[in-house]
Amino acid sequence: MNIILSNTSKEPIYEQIKRQIKEAVLRGELREGDPLPSIRQLARDLRISVITTKRAYDELEKEGLLVSVVGKGSFIAGQNPSFLREQRLKAIEEQLSAVVRECRAFGLGLEEIKAMLESLYEEER
CATH class of the missing domain: 1.10.10.10 (Winged helix-like DNA-binding domain superfamily/Winged helix DNA-binding domain)
Structure with missing residues (x-):
């Protein structure tokens, strides 16, 4: 660790x-x-x-x-898999919220954000 x-x-x-x-x-x-x-x-x-x-x-x-x-x-400690998933989703949502705030401050629209996300998602494959 x-x-x-x-x-x-x-x-x-x-x-x-x-x-x-x-x-x-x-x-x-x-x-x-x-x-x-x-x-x-x-x-x-x-x-x-x-x-x-x-x-x-x-x-x-x-x-x-x-x-x-x-x-x-x-x-x-032993962890409940659904609890771990929920915690992970919460962390992802917090990160995405920060990104959305930054995009809005920069003046990007939802379609532009989606296009960026799709592009990045495909790059990571």
């Missing part, structure tokens, strides 16, 4: 960690039962406070994405 932090981002560091772990789960890079680095180890690797790492892990545990076992560590 490779977490990259940005000191210039407006997103808090614990949120950056949380988001990147969540994205790794959604992409299938992290699967049920996979261990995460200990809170201390991740803090050391990222050169941040243990408190920051703990907050990210605590929030992921509240969301049901990870399970902590005293004395053993933190592990990716």
